[in-house]
Amino acid sequence: MDVSESFPEIRDAVRKLCAQFPGEYWRALDRDRIYPTEFVQALTQAGFLSVLIPEAYGGSGLGLAAATAVLEEIHRSGCNGGACHAQMYTMGTILRHGSEAQKEAYLPKIATGELRMQAFGVTEPTAGTDTTRISTFARRESDHYVVSGQKLWISRAEHSDLMVLLCRTTAREDAAKPSDGMSVLIVDLREAVGNGLTIRPVRTMLNHATTELFFDELKVPVANLIGQEGKGFRYILDGMNAERILIASECIGDGKFFIDRASGYAKEREVFGRPIGQNQGVQFPIARAHVQLTAASLMVDKASAMFDGDIPCGTEANMAKMLASEASWFAADMAVQTHGGFGFAEDYDIERKFRETRLYQVAPISTNLILSHVATHVLGMPKSF
Numbered sequence: 001m002d003v004s005e006s007f008p009e010i011r012d013a014v015r016k017l018c019a020q021f022p023g024e025y026w027r028a029l030d031r032d033r034i035y036p037t038e039f040v041q042a043l044t045q046a047g048f049l050s051v052l053i054p055e056a057y058g059g060s061g062l063g064l065a066a067a068t069a070v071l072e073e074i075h076r077s078g079c080n081g082g083a084c085h086a087q088m089y090t091m092g093t094i095l096r097h098g099s100e101a102q103k104e105a106y107l108p109k110i111a112t113g114e115l116r117m118q119a120f121g122v123t124e125p126t127a128g129t130d131t132t133r134i135s136t137f138a139r140r141e142s143d144h145y146v147v148s149g150q151k152l153w154i155s156r157a158e159h160s161d162l163m164v165l166l167c168r169t170t171a172r173e174d175a176a177k178p179s180d181g182m183s184v185l186i187v188d189l190r191e192a193v194g195n196g197l198t199i200r201p202v203r204t205m206l207n208h209a210t211t212e213l214f215f216d217e218l219k220v221p222v223a224n225l226i227g228q229e230g231k232g233f234r235y236i237l238d239g240m241n242a243e244r245i246l247i248a249s250e251c252i253g254d255g256k257f258f259i260d261r262a263s264g265y266a267k268e269r270e271v272f273g274r275p276i277g278q279n280q281g282v283q284f285p286i287a288r289a290h291v292q293l294t295a296a297s298l299m300v301d302k303a304s305a306m307f308d309g310d311i312p313c314g315t316e317a318n319m320a321k322m323l324a325s326e327a328s329w330f331a332a333d334m335a336v337q338t339h340g341g342f343g344f345a346e347d348y349d350i351e352r353k354f355r356e357t358r359l360y361q362v363a364p365i366s367t368n369l370i371l372s373h374v375a376t377h378v379l380g381m382p383k384s385f
């Protein structure tokens with residue numbers, strides 16, 4: 001059995017690309033919350049964002065496991081894939097559920113970078129995690145839909161040409177079951193902004209280009225409906241598994257970044273006449289972070305292998321995301337502690353990555369909701385909601 005790291009050539013190439021975007025680059029952007037346009041362009045040109053697009057549409061036709069290697073290395077290098085990871089999983093909604101005409105219209109242009117598909121519009125301020133309660137509504141009028149409503153925390157909308165939007169086409173109370181009556185539309189943001197769509201940036205504790213969207217009678221052609229009207233929730237769930245696994249791989253990358261930095265610092269920093277890493281009180285948390293991260297990484301590998309094998313992997317995707325986000329957060333906290341005061345200094349990049357990796361216990365799905373899924377769907381305990 002080969003237990004070496006998967007996709008060594010891809011990893012090496014990603015590392016080389018990331019070396020051109022060192023800590024100073026990210027710190028400057030972070031300070032003013034600026035989108036890493038040059039970084040995203042470099043990844044696009046190198047073909048790393050189109051690994052999942054089939055060769056027939058201009059991509060490299062690889063599986064999710066290859067995509068996890070790309071994102072892990074980005075994060076391990078101290079960079080952040082949050083600016084562009086969505087393209088990998090939103091594209092899958094078109095690939096798996098779109099018509100041939102839609103695939104031909106969008107996928108080759110996404111692969112070359114001519115079209116950016118970085119925005120995924122699901123969350124709403126009042127519905128929260130309970131997606132079946134979304135109320136953004138698309139009313140059909142002849143050959144177009146008219147969309148009204150509000151979305152919150154929609155990242156990268158200002159840096160994307162297209163958005164995959166989940167909205168209701170039948171009110172929840174009129175649908176056969178709560179998850180029916182939702183549909184997926186491709187919104188062309190270049191045409192929509194100023195014509196029924198307003199985007200308002202939301203400043204957060206990390207540089208994530210997230211926004212609030214206001215829809216006021218926005219017209220979207222019926223030709224932009226993905227799959228069947230009313231079946232959108234199912235299409236989105238497919239994409240969510242990919243999203244969770246990809247984000248889990250980013251957490252693995254973050255964790256490796258923290259462990260590399262902390263173990264390196266612990267070997268060099270001398271206090272009381274010896275390296276701090278000679279003290280077991282300093283060594284053990286670093287070793288524990290490594291153990292936890294290695295275990296989480298195995299779960300990410302399992303979930304992505306199942307996804308690539310077309311085996312239902314909702315539970316494994318959730319477990320991978322939970323374990324990886326907790327392991328990266330433990331490693332982040334450990335790295336701050338190991339660096340002492342320098343853990344708080346911007347120039348060390350630890351505090352920036354600490355803020356960045358914290359997100360993933362909340363988004364794209366919070367830990368409690370994962371535990372609830374495992375408790376009820378896997379272990380058969382009574383549902384709490």
Ligand SMILES: Cc1cc2nc3c(=O)[nH]c(=O)nc-3n(C[C@H](O)[C@H](O)[C@H](O)COP(=O)(O)OP(=O)(O)OC[C@H]3O[C@@H](n4cnc5c(N)ncnc54)[C@H](O)[C@@H]3O)c2cc1C
Pocket residue numbers: 119120121122123127128129130152153154155156204208210359362363364365366367368369372384385
């Ligand atoms: C920076 C950022 C970027 C994001 N980007 C996007 C994006 O691009 N597109 C998008 O659609 N969304 C995005 N999100 C939204 C994200 O997916 C949600 O924030 C997340 O799913 C949690 O939903 P919520 O914030 O509404 O929390 P809520 O649903 O309000 O939950 C709040 C807390 O209560 C807990 N909770 C709620 N119900 C229960 C229960 N029944 N049992 C136990 N605990 C419960 C939750 O676990 C959570 O800790 C982003 C969020 C952030 C912060």
